[in-house]
Amino acid sequence: MSDRTILHVDMNAFFASVEQRSNPYLRGKPILVCGNPKGRTVVATASYEARKFGIKTGMTIYQAKKLCPDAILVECDPDKYVDTATKLFNIYIDFTPQVEVFSIDEAFLDITGTERLFGTPVEIAQKIKQRIKNELGLACSVGIGPNKLLAKFASESKKPDGLTVLTKDKVLEILENVPISELCGIGTKMTQHLNKFGIYTCGQLGRYPFEILQRRFGIIGLYLHHMGLGEDESPVRYYYEKEPVKSMGHSLTLQEDAHDKEIVKRHLLQLSEKVGRRLRRENYQGRTVTLILRYADFETVAKQHTLKKFIDDGKLIYEATLGILDTLFIQHRGVRLTGVSVSNLIQGAKQLDILPEERRREGLLYALDQINDKFGEFTITYAKLLKPAIEGNVISPAWRPHKHIPGFKVAT
Amino acid sequence: MVTQIDEMIKVVAIFGDGKKLKPIYFLWGNRKYKISQITYNWISQDGKAKVCHFSVIDTNDNLFEICYNTESMVWKLANIETEG
Secondary structure, X not given: OOOOOEEEEEEOOXXXXXXXXXXXXXXXXXXXXXXXXXXXXXXXXXXHXXXXXOXXXXXXXXXXXXXXXXXXXXXXXXXXXXXXXXXXXXXXXXXOOOEEEEEOOEEEEEOXXXXXXXXXXXXXXXXXXXXXXXXXXXXXXXXXXXXXXXXXXXXXXXXXXXXXXXXXXXXXXXXXXXXXXXXXXXXXXXHHHHHHOOOOEHHHHHHOOHHHHHXXXXXXXXXXXXXXXXXXXXXXXXXXXXXXXXEXXXXXXXXXXXXOHHHHHHHHHHHHHHHHHHHHHOOEEEEEEEEEEEEOOOOXXXXXXXXXXXXXXXXXXXXXXXXXXXXXXXHHHOEEEEEEEEEEEEEOOOXXXXXXXXXXXXXXXXXXXXXXXXXXXXXXXXXXXXXXXXXXXXXXXXXXXXXXXXXXXXXX | OEXXXXXXXXXXXXXXXXXXXXXXXXXXXXXXXXXXXXXXXXXXXXXXXXXXXXXXXXXXXOEEEEEEEOOOOEEEEEEEEOOO
């Protein structure tokens, strides 16, 4: 691949910064964005003022409050963050069509060949930072590198409000003593595996004979070798390219551990309905249903069942999960989290139903979807779910923006 | 602390060019609240309807969230930020 210029834009303490923009009285204060503070929740994002006390994402509120008793809890507002992320995306695509949204607060931009239109890579990064500041009042860190791996590494190196350039000629020198865990894609488990080989730094990883890595890790071994050298050939997707979908699922932590099977079943019904809705909306059907349970002691188990036919009906997904639940549910252990996913997917290949009752069910689902599309999710649903087991809204990790969001802007 | 209100309100707003919308003041409980600053705005989806949310500060430095449903054309006071 020829020389490329990749930008990685990382919003700083995204949810907390949005809340501080929205509520000026929170500015300059330690705030913790979390789920419903009355229920069981963890820190989703801490403001920089709270991070000074050592508070990190994923901590329980109890742990966080111990470190900073004055921290203010702010209940997360997913709609606010999704809309802001969509506005960010609309800024990015003014500079290049190669925009790959990595998560709600991170994106890669391939700006190769746009210099004549917008200036040098540093000028482009500054323009993007400036627009984000002016239009949304938010700060971000931008990393510029010859590939996605290094652009992300660069953006991580200066926060908040950073702009870091990593050029090809300095890569090996800079990476030499960097711990492998700082590279995107090398998690805790992989770090432990590599440590067993005596590999602790990127320099050591790059020099390690890749034949041995390949023998131990398969195709991943070759990627690891390239990562150690700061090489990454993966392209930045065009914003209109859809990522291949392998599965669709939802999971949720219960407000309190459930020892009653009926409570778990109610959660499963709601999750199954959500998965069914998503499958039908995106014209997918799946054959393998997976049930995930996390017990109160944090042990997580997952089991799947493959059906004879492809389905997209929440009721059928639910029935499949019940069969699995009987083999996994242990009353005295209590259930902390439930998850339902459907994999083995096909798109746009729905067969016409032959049996009259199946056709009736199909018609019913169509009518239900129309009503819920018009009036909102779960407007019409099972009586069992009239008081939903799960309140509120969450942002799916698979969330991706759409190019234009029709609506209003604020007049100035 | 955020106190949820969820009550209909009367709003004077400017609908400008290019789908621009700017609330100027609102009436709630026989009182007029003049908006001095819009601190943030965002859009959410409620079924087919789009709901435009505005975080606003009035001239007495109180913070409110008001929202406009584009389908029902109703303005609501969603919540108020209060001390405590």
